[in-house]
Amino acid sequence: MSVTILKEKCRGCKLCLKACPFDAIYMDNGKAVINSEKCTNCGACESSCKFGAILVEREQKEEVKDLSAYKGVWVYAEQRQGKLMFTSLELLGEGRKLADKLGVELSAVLLGHEVDDICQELIHYGADKVIYANHKLLQNYTTDGYTKVIADLINEKKSEIVIIGATNIGRDLAPRVAARLNTGLTADCTKLDIDEEQRILLQTRPAFGGNLMATIVTPNHRPQMSTVRPGVMKKMEKDESRTGVVEKVDVNLHDEDLRVKVEEIVKSAKQTVNLVEAQYIVSGGRGLGGPEGFKLMQELADALGGVVGSSRAAVDAGWISHDHQVGQTGKTVRPRVYIACGISGAIQHLAGMQNSDCIIAINKNPDAPIFSVADYGIVGDLYKVVPMLIEEVKKLKEQK
Known part of the structure; x- marks a missing residue:
């Protein structure tokens, strides 16, 4: 598809310049000229011209399948x-x-x-x-x-x-x-x-x-x-x-x-976390303050028999590897219990965990967006709250 300006019909009115959303038309010696590098062939200029000076050649539609x-x-x-x-x-x-x-x-x-x-x-x-x-x-x-x-x-x-x-x-x-x-x-x-x-x-x-x-x-x-x-x-x-x-x-x-032949399959020696199938996920975010906070997350996850997740902010900061990331650019999960610690709740993170059966959010900020999707919200210092959770989980396990 291409756009052609008929010079003999162009009156230099500049209506097409105003209509073009991509700034792809300019004037040269009183005539409109198409900048092919910017033009997307949208056709807005053709409909704006009152003198029929612009023609948009369209490709023929292919035959529709049965x-x-x-x-x-x-x-x-x-x-x-x-x-x-x-x-x-x-x-x-x-x-x-x-x-x-x-x-x-x-x-x-x-x-x-x-x-x-x-x-x-x-x-x-x-x-x-x-x-x-x-x-x-x-x-x-x-x-x-x-x-x-x-x-x-x-x-x-x-x-x-x-x-x-x-x-x-x-x-x-x-x-x-x-x-x-x-x-x-x-x-x-x-x-x-x-x-x-x-x-x-x-x-x-x-x-x-x-x-x-x-x-x-x-x-x-x-x-x-x-x-x-x-x-x-x-x-x-x-x-x-x-x-x-x-x-x-x-x-x-x-x-x-086949252009490629598989000679051997070598599995990575690095252990990766299986977030997709996990029933309990404990995730940490920027609110942890540093990579050492994930040791506490791991302790709670171990007590629950679950795995550790993360927000993108913590991954970008280098506190934990990408295979722990939950969200739009990470894994989408739906565990029985999702515990978000120090995670504000950006929409990209919510897209990856909002279908969890039960969401527990721990955050100092009572206005954090994570609370809008949480079933249970705890406003407080995660370094005080999480150890209490670990203790209670261990007590319940001992009773069983």
């Missing part, structure tokens, strides 16, 4: 070395709700090599069908291999909705599949719903630094694709009485399809 041919909700069942990722179970729970609203089948898409035992687990957690691609070249995740297989399956079976976890692998896989299928992708969603009248997936995610929530739709392309942050959705209870279908599919994948 959307009625696409049916079903798919969840990518991520597994690593034969172990199903917890995020996949969360997505199955959400996928079950979406499929029920649409009145369609929920399928789990499983790629790997000799991971047959996972199939029944996926059915027990809500899948009606498991589409199982078993191949030696799928034993370890590769971008090329997994993208090709999933894109081929979608082209063949035409799923309506595809949901992928926003894990390290999911963030790599989803955009590549979407690009290959020429469809849209909404990343890092925190809420999914269905417009049942139009059969459109409503994909909600934080925008502008978490200051507002944007709901995005994909009206003219299929499948509708989303990645979902781990810890946001709630998994279904396991039902071993559920039955389903395991469909083993042929895989058209060869060595020459």
Whole structure:
């Protein structure tokens, strides 16, 4: 798309200069001129010109797909070395709700090599069908291999909705599949719903630094694709009485399809914290005053049988590693109990923990925003309050 100014028609009225929101038009010898580096082809100048001197050439719209041919909700069942990722179970729970609203089948898409035992687990957690691609070249995740297989399956079976976890692998896989299928992708969603009248997936995610929530739709392309942050959705209870279908599919994948070969998987020797699955989280923020405060957080977390979390401010200060961070740029969690110590409650942090079952906030400032989402608020010095909590927790454990 491009913008052309017809010199013979331009009267030099400067209306287009006023209309341009990007300051992309200037005058030269009494005629308007487009600054192509600033112009975004928005078309505001064309509608402002009263003399027909501006033409915006628009690309022809591509042919709209037959959307009625696409049916079903798919969840990518991520597994690593034969172990199903917890995020996949969360997505199955959400996928079950979406499929029920649409009145369609929920399928789990499983790629790997000799991971047959996972199939029944996926059915027990809500899948009606498991589409199982078993191949030696799928034993370890590769971008090329997994993208090709999933894109081929979608082209063949035409799923309506595809949901992928926003894990390290999911963030790599989803955009590549979407690009290959020429469809849209909404990343890092925190809420999914269905417009049942139009059969459109409503994909909600934080925008502008978490200051507002944007709901995005994909009206003219299929499948509708989303990645979902781990810890946001709630998994279904396991039902071993559920039955389903395991469909083993042929895989058209060869060595020459892969540009990268995995020779060996070396796990990090550093122990990382599992915030997503934790039932008790004790988080510290800037109010701790320094890195030594996290020793107290660890003591309370150990007493509860939980883990230590952190706000971004504490991570940025170098007091604790990033794998402890809770919030929009960290992990999204929903534990049974979340204890926020010395955390003011910026909206970016609240976005990562506000769905916890019970939130306890400890802060000196009675006006701290964290209290607006807390179930229980304690106004006081955390270095006095937390030791008292530790003592009480230990007493309760001794009584049991």
